[in-house]
Amino acid sequence: MSAVTATLPRIWPSPGGKPLPPTGMAEVFRAFARDLAAGRRAWDAGTARFIAGQFDELAAEWDTSRATGRDDPLRDALDRGGPFPDGTCLELGSGTGLFTPLLDSAFEWVISVDLAEQMLRQAVGRSPLRVRADASALPAADAQVAVIAAIDMLLFPAEIARVLAPDGVLLWINQLGEDGPQYWPADDVAAALPGQWHAVEAQAGWGGWAVLRRRV
Template identity: 35%
Template sequence: MSPRLTKWERVLPERPDRPEGVNTSHPMRAVVEQIASSPQGWTPERSAKVRDLFDSMAEDWAERNGPDRTEALAEVLERLALPGRRCLEVGCGTGSVLGILADRFDAVVGLDLAMGMLQRADCGGVSLIQGDAGRLPFADGSFDLIVAVNAFLFPAEYKRVLAPSGNLVFVSTNGDRTPIYLSPERVAEALGEEFSGVSAESGNGVWSCFSRHPFWEEAEGA
């Protein structure tokens, strides 16, 4: 059986002022693909290099925050009414979506590799942890929801720390122009056939949600 992915209709229109496209040869494209393909794609050297890169961008990262950073995630949370209490955001950066996660979930953890990012995070009561999403410092089945916004996909680790009925939400806030980008089809493939997914374009971005138990098939649009 091949991985299942259902596409839902767009609700939020693209913005007329959508930023110009990202060159698909952006160096992050190769990195995100290698990591999704194999845990061997994430070496200690690469981890240190990525950490240093994002530390160097941390000072003005929050200036990039705007509606296009949050609208696709807000839409998937609303449309799917995602269940659960315990939520982990991997690669949370300066915390652009931690507030909307904290509004919906009882226990939210933001994790990032780069301390410079976390030091500037607006966390509003959320727990922040410096750590590596490729080696998550959590027990198996710890979270009902994992959120990755413009962040790397580490399939084995995310599957390990998700509860059996948990969900993974993967958002690219500038769609296929996002430097750290995987298509919903590629995320589905990397997660494997035990997961089913749903995705939609949303504003300037695209979201997808994956689960071993796709409860949304009972809901709108399926």
Template identity: 75%
Template sequence: MLPRILPSPDGKPLPPKDTADAFRVFAQDLAAGRRPWTAAEADFLSGLFDQLAPAWDTTEATGRDDPLRDALTRGGPLPYAPCLEIGSGTGQFTPLLASTFPAVISLDLSEQMLCQAAGRSPTRLRADASALPVADASVAAVAAIDMLLFPAEIARVLSPDGVLLWINQLGQDGPLYLQAGDVAAALPGDWRATQSEAGWGSWAVLRRS
């Protein structure tokens, strides 16, 4: 755990508690293998984010990149290789990832989110993160920002020395929050994490031990 260097500003946008709690339990159970990911859930979330996409940047996005910026600065060494950004949404954080990695492939379940990302993410792919259209051990970096964790798929596509950037924009208040220890425990094999808090959120960079 690295010490915090980016303070938490006032005005943290807290999501509705009941909704956040329900999503958080779902995310934790999914990551731990206590519940399956189904086609019905994929269709529901795809439809939900398609509806939210047009106004996402103005009504839902935090507008702050503190956790990701801190992770890229202090979570290294990071590979100089293409990065797979899963759950990329409207591409709000893609340009920042592109400042570190030579290319960023943006992947999301929502077609409308990817349409909104057209000016930010030059390489976009609609796919389900539970079945990534990527070869085994072919990715050096995966970025997951406020994303559900599919541990077996991430472990499958990451190269032996690859890294996972796990970012929670609102920290433990976020609806998809998973602490670094739970992420490491869910991933197959032995993993270690460099982590910290930054701004309103938290981050972890995980590698195989």
């Protein structure tokens, strides 16, 4: 339940024109995400259907009207957050696959996982391996996943801890940093995960990243 976090200096500048979420929306969703991760709010079939339906409706226009168009935090994390273990990377909340090719260049196997079927359909051509699944109950064996990449994703602490190998890594990306609806600083992510974790984090572009490993 505790963390040791190292913060690296920024090397990717923050460009102008940062797209900000609607007033109040980010705060509401951050509160929902934190309550969910802490067990103060249940994740049930009805909630999953609602979230999937929302993203299914957005899938066709996601790349043109919703995506930031920037991958600075992920690139910086892959450059400076390693070394990473060999093996399978699960990309949770993979959406339309905008970041899958970059992950594919870094890891041996990348499996794109999303709750929204239409998002996965839009990812054809970017994500060769796609699975429609709920991140609260991943179709993966215990302690078999090398890397989990969570880009602007809800946090399911127990499930992440279950599937990650002992030397596995959580790659946590916030594209819009503190302004984004999924923003968590590394210390808070580590505190939510079972056990003890070490984190490296940095800001990059509009957002930031953290790489978390179990402490041994």
